[in-house]
Amino acid sequence: MxxxxxxxxxxxxxxxxxxxxxxxxxxxxxxxxxxxxxxxxxxxxxxxxxxxxxxxxxxxxxxxxxxxxxxxxxxxxxxxxxxxxxxxxxxxxxxxxxxxxxxxxxxxxxxxxxTIAIDTTKAKKFDIKGIKTEGYQYNDFEQYFWWVVALLILIGALLYYFIIRKKKEIKEKTIVPLLPPYEEAIEKLQALDKKLLWQNNETKKYYSELTNIIRGYIERELKLPALEITTDELMDVLNDFNNIKSIETNKETIDKLKKLLQESDLVKFAKSKPMDYQIEQDRKDAKSIIDNLKPKKEAIEDEVE
Known part of the structure; x- marks a missing residue:
């Protein structure tokens, strides 16, 4: 109730x-x-x-x-x-x-x-054709049919022995269950680190993937269209949610998110190139944002009930 x-x-x-x-x-x-x-x-x-x-x-x-x-x-x-x-x-x-x-x-x-109506009164008419002779029947080829079957069985046995039998180990496709939003985001951050994008002068691609990981986490965890809206629109919504206490976070986390998204926009659209220490700090801030931006526990408990 x-x-x-x-x-x-x-x-x-x-x-x-x-x-x-x-x-x-x-x-x-x-x-x-x-x-x-x-x-x-x-x-x-x-x-x-x-x-x-x-x-x-x-x-x-x-x-x-x-x-x-x-x-x-x-x-x-x-x-x-x-x-x-x-x-x-x-x-x-x-x-x-x-x-x-x-x-x-x-x-x-x-x-x-x-549906599209068809006018049968305008259908094209054809002349009546003569009776055709009966075509070949199964009995005409029965003896050949069994020879073909025997030949196919022999070929199949040879293929199995020389090819399929030697490659008997088949890798079964496993359905990977969808990870919880937090675990998924952490795994993606770790995978991004291994790509060494910004270390190889692909800073723009690095920031694009970094902010997409954060936006994807917010979209799944807070049920917001974070991947489809602008930075300003996303910050307005999160500030409103924070003001009415419908999410668990703090002003420092909101400010970090705003700074990181704005930094990413500058890199992607204004061709800004941050220093190495700034990039490393933004990576730490991304992990901190994911750690400290959660839906309110009361809402989760009611949803479970």
Whole structure:
């Protein structure tokens, strides 16, 4: 019961899911034939701190293309080209849009996909053909069939003896279970160290992989689209979460993360080249960030319950 009340208040306070005039969706048609394309448009009446996640859960429909986001008259417009290859009625489900760290839901839309009708009255007609003689039957080749079978068995036995028998040890593919977010991040950091990227003048690639490891950890551990948003957007969300005590961290860790992400942006986009000691310190800071950025224990315990 406590877990249920917690989720209800958390939903009302932090997420604020709602349908409002902040977000709208449009389609240019509600009826298509199999394989035809149509446009799906998301309109957001805001331009600052807006996050539009990937279009997902389209049962019966497929995304052909995701067009570049447009900003027109203080609005953000995201357009998609969709299609369907199965007949039936399919819903484009509600999409979750984040505006200034508050979530809004769009309306769901119904699309009817129909098959292509065939006009049998216009089908091409052919003349009646004469009766063909009966083709060869199995009995005509039965004796040859058994000779072929015997020959194939002999060839198979020889192949087994000379090839397969000598290579009997087969490496079975093992399914590696997904590691917990923390363990995965630590393993990736250790693997990055072994590549010696920055030591071989590949500093840009090093910082790109380093920050992707941290963003990937945040995305899995805190359930945020950290790999898809900018540095400023990510820091705004984490600061808000820290202020309302929904994550376990401290200001020092937040500041380290901001500094590291900004340093990485400078290396990747401004061709900055940090000193060796700075790179080594950034590597230590990455480990410290992962160690000290966790979801709140109460939320984890309620989720387990």
């Amino acid at each position: 406590r877990a249920t009340l917690f989720y209800i208040f958390l939903l009302i306070y932090c997420v604020g899911f709602s349908q409002s005039d902040k977000v709208q969706v449009e389609i240019d048609t509600t009826n298509i034939r199999i394989g035809e394309q149509f446009q799906y448009k998301i309109l957001v009446n805001e331009t600052e701190n807006v996050i539009i996640p990937k279009l997902e859960n389209l049962k019966g429909l497929e995304v052909v293309d995701s067009l570049k986001i447009e900003k027109i008259n203080n609005k953000i417009i995201q357009k998609y080209i969709l299609t369907g290859f199965d007949s039936g009625a399919f819903y484009i489900p509600q999409q979750q849009i984040f505006i200034k760290n508050q979530a809004y839901l769009t309306d769901s839309l119904l699309i009817n996909v129909t």
